[in-house]
Amino acid sequence: MNDKLKTKSLFVSIVGRPNVGKSSILNMIVGSKVSIVSSKPQTTRDRITGIITQGDTQLVFIDTPGIHKPFSRLGNYMISEIDNSLSGIEACLHVVEALKEPSSLDLNLIEKFKKLNLKTILAINKIDLVKNKAFLMEQIKSFSSLFNYDAIVPISTLSNDGKNDLIAEMKALASPSVFFFSNEDFTDQSERRLASEIIREKLLWFLDEELPHGTAIQVESFKQLSNLKVSIHAVIYCERSSHKAMIIGAGGQMIKKVGIASRRSIEELLGCEVNLNLFVKVKKDWRNKPALLHELGYC
Numbered sequence: 001m002n003d004k005l006k007t008k009s010l011f012v013s014i015v016g017r018p019n020v021g022k023s024s025i026l027n028m029i030v031g032s033k034v035s036i037v038s039s040k041p042q043t044t045r046d047r048i049t050g051i052i053t054q055g056d057t058q059l060v061f062i063d064t065p066g067i068h069k070p071f072s073r074l075g076n077y078m079i080s081e082i083d084n085s086l087s088g089i090e091a092c093l094h095v096v097e098a099l100k101e102p103s104s105l106d107l108n109l110i111e112k113f114k115k116l117n118l119k120t121i122l123a124i125n126k127i128d129l130v131k132n133k134a135f136l137m138e139q140i141k142s143f144s145s146l147f148n149y150d151a152i153v154p155i156s157t158l159s160n161d162g163k164n165d166l167i168a169e170m171k172a173l174a175s176p177s178v179f180f181f182s183n184e185d186f187t188d189q190s191e192r193r194l195a196s197e198i199i200r201e202k203l204l205w206f207l208d209e210e211l212p213h214g215t216a217i218q219v220e221s222f223k224q225l226s227n228l229k230v231s232i233h234a235v236i237y238c239e240r241s242s243h244k245a246m247i248i249g250a251g252g253q254m255i256k257k258v259g260i261a262s263r264r265s266i267e268e269l270l271g272c273e274v275n276l277n278l279f280v281k282v283k284k285d286w287r288n289k290p291a292l293l294h295e296l297g298y299c
């Protein structure tokens with residue numbers, strides 16, 4: 001029956017250490033911002049789907065949290081999201097940073113690829129930072145000696161270098177199948193969910209190191225007022241009153257900054273005017289309370 005199919009597809013899980021650029025790669029491939037990006041490790045918390053359809057081939061990507069040692073129930077959930085992303089998957093995109101030696105986390109991943117017999121492509125990201133290409137060749141040799149990757153592609157999401165090669169290599173791994181999404185789909189996330197992630201991204205951008213890791217966003221209402229206007233009410237939950245004060249900032253400066261940047265990004269995404277109202281509330285130790293994690297969408 002498959003012989004008769006004229007279309008092909010491939011489900012690809014994007015895995016690697018935190019901060020190597022997994023979400024940036026997904027956005028580059030899909031050509032739209034479906035997964036938030038920041039310079040802080042552990043930005044991505046759940047599986048995020050991004051889709052591209054080119055000609056007879058559909059590629060479905062699952063961005064995952066970076067692999068790390070969990071210190072909370074939320075951390076355990078993030079790690080389980082990586083394993084869940086690998087079940088029933090056909091292929092993996094293993095992302096590493098240019099000039100970095102394979103770490104123990106990379107070695108653990110390679111063991112998983114072998115065990116699950118997955119087709120795997122290695123993307124060496126951030127090659128814009130490489131001055132001497134000879135080092136890159138050394139890195140390619142080092143990873144090739146560990147695992148027989150289907151392809152190794154040096155890329156930079158900053159300059160878009162290697163984008164077409166990466167897509168071509170993944171298309172080559174696709175097999176006959178129906179399309180699982182329509183040709184125009186680029187993600188399966190709702191607009192509500194995309195908006196809440198954008199707010200979390202701005203908190204990661206503007207707040208100091210650990211604080212944004214203790215925040216979660218709940219969009220309480222998302223109303224289409226007309227074709228040209230949407231009204232959104234969202235709550236930023238944090239773990240302590242002292243954190244609430246920092247998120248609001250002196251004279252409300254910080255929340256205003258987060259609000260303006262979030263509104264602009266959401267307007268770009270939705271292509272219409274947005275009224276964004278943000279509130280800050282405390283939910284003590286929510287990262288360790290199963291009921292609260294569930295309520296905030298981490299389940």
Ligand SMILES: Nc1nc2c(ncn2[C@@H]2O[C@H](COP(=O)(O)OP(=O)(O)OP(=O)(O)O)[C@@H](O)[C@H]2O)c(=O)[nH]1
Pocket residue numbers: 017018019020021022023024025036037038039040041042043044045064065066067125126127128129155156157158159
């Ligand atoms: N110089 C350079 N920086 C990059 C490149 N790609 C991503 N970055 C930066 O790397 C940082 C991490 O990017 P993300 O895409 O959030 O990384 P991630 O692997 O998804 O991170 P987690 O979700 O935390 O696991 C951000 O500051 C990006 O701007 C690149 O090609 N070159």
Ligand SMILES: [Mg+2]
Pocket residue numbers: 022023024035036037043044063064065066
């Ligand atoms: Mg990410």
